[in-house]
């Protein structure tokens with residue numbers, strides 16, 4: 001289990017991570033979702049001891065990363081796929097890590113097979129790899145020590161659709177065998193399709209967290225009509241607060257049946273009426289992060 005407890009980190013005037021707390025449980029994939037600059041990478045860097053926090057803590061299995069003996073055997077980490085030594089071959093990168101962890105060379109072959117890097121590719125310099133190949137190598141590196149926890153920062157970056165599909169299967173399988181997976185993304189859809197639990201961060205603060213099902217449930221009702229302007233009037237007339245959505249229609253917190261009645265009473269022809277689910281979650285994500293998206297200096301003292 002990963003536990004983050006009241007974690008804060010400030011860079012000069014920026015509070016990159018602000019009192020962040022959450023847990024990632026074994027047997028589950030936890031998606032760490034937030035727009036660019038929200039504080040995901042900083043949180044993950046603190047988790048693996050690369051960045052010291054100002055306050056709070058991050059522990060894995062009850063220990064700080066720095067206190068875990070032979071950490072690669074317990075925690076697989078992929079933070080920046082381009083951080084590998086560009087002059088080494090993929091095989092060399094894995095070989096050195098295997099030696100450090102006391103693993104046999106056969107494990108390197110196993111991992112290369114797992115991420116579909118063939119012998120020719122494995123012998124090529126990492127500097128000549130595509131971003132997708134680097135991500136595959138990074139995933140192989142993270143899994144090398146057969147860890148029980150995976151911490152992956154934007155692992156789908158640079159993967160093509162087939163690669164993304166492959167990675168989802170791999171992570172699902174890993175979690176179903178009891179592993180803990182924490183993966184970050186700035187794309188809602190990417191997290192939504194794979195995560196059991198979601199932690200949403202905006203400008204350093206947690207803005208929502210829970211199981212995916214809980215977050216979907218809180219996503220409300222989606223309604224569209226032949227004439228959305230008329231629908232808008234009908235909803236307003238029934239005192240139903242509704243938010244217009246980009247591709248037509250509205251999202252509202254009230255039950256579909258209440259929306260349906262308001263439409264029927266006003267003779268509005270509906271073309272769609274359903275629980276908002278992913279459309280609602282997308283709206284929720286935009287709403288939750290819209291006012292926390294821009295990087296702004298920490299406010300000091302009382303506000304004017």
Ligand SMILES: Nc1ncnc2c1ncn2[C@@H]1O[C@H](COP(=O)(O)OP(=O)(O)OP(=O)(O)O)[C@@H](O)[C@H]1O
Nearest residue numbers: 011014016035036037038039040041042043186295
């Ligand atoms: N070493 C650093 N020095 C100064 N500011 C930093 C440093 N690292 C991160 N920041 C700032 O902290 C904030 C959070 O950055 P972070 O990389 O954690 O966000 P992120 O959610 O991972 O974003 P992205 O999706 O773009 O990777 C940003 O404003 C960033 O500019």
